[in-house]
Amino acid sequence: MAAFSGIRKSILLFFLFMITGLCSFGQVSNKHSNYLNDIQDGDxxxxxxxxxxxxxxxxxxxxxxxxxxxxxxxxxxxxDSIHCPRYANHEQIEMLEVSKPLTAKQKKIIQNYLDGFSKFNKSIETNKYKTISNGPNCYNIITKDRNIEVCDHNRKWVLFKNTVIELLR
Incomplete structure (x- = not known):
């Protein structure tokens, strides 16, 4: 009977940790969603x-x-330029750099990316994103106090590439 009680406690603790983890991820998501408004000089x-x-x-x-x-x-x-051992491909992509002030529309595009990143991070194992062959397969969000990385080796997520396209229009 004592062993059964220990199993029940273990199961209860497991579910409490799972719920706590999901809640804390939601807080990370909200922090990123509001992060644009909090960027100050030096951030x-x-x-x-x-x-x-x-x-x-x-x-x-x-x-x-x-x-x-x-x-x-x-x-x-x-x-940036290509990081591949084969020099034959090196000429195909040139370095590009564009800097400009963010418009209200571009701020919304970045907010949408941050929200989409959180959803993607939660559902990386699902098959709901369409495949593109020329999209990235690892993504990071880096702030002054955290670095979150997600990799999708099936290349099913298109939001990073779409965000770049929208920002550069």
């Missing part, structure tokens, strides 16, 4: 996507760096 938000494929699109990093400049929010998008 930043970096959204990073890594393309590991060394084929046609090459393995490289793309980043969206959000920061405050002259009391306005700005972003810098960077696409």
């Amino acid at each position: 930043s938000l970096t959204l990073l996507g890594y393309f590991s494929d060394c084929g046609e699109w090459g393995g490289h990093f793309e980043s969206i760096y959000v920061y405050r400049k002259d009391s306005a929010l700005w972003f810098t998008y960077k696409k």
Whole structure:
């Protein structure tokens, strides 16, 4: 009978830890959703996507760096050169850097990305994202006090690439 009571306690503790973990992830999500409003001088938000494929699109990093400049929010998008051992692909993608102030529409695009990242992080094992071959497969959200990374080796998530396209329009 004592063993049964111990099992019940273990199961109860397991569920309490699961609920606590889910609640704390929700708090991380909310923190990121409001993070743009909290960026002050010296603070930043970096959204990073890594393309590991060394084929046609090459393995490289793309980043969206959000920061405050002259009391306005700005972003810098960077696409670096290829990080692949094969030099034949090196000429295909050139380095790109674009910096501009964030418009209200662009702020909303980044907020949508942060919210989508949280949902994607929760459902990485599901099959609900359409596949793209030229999208990144690892993503990071980096702030002054945390770095969250999610990798999707099936390349089913398109929100990073769509966010870049929308920001650069």
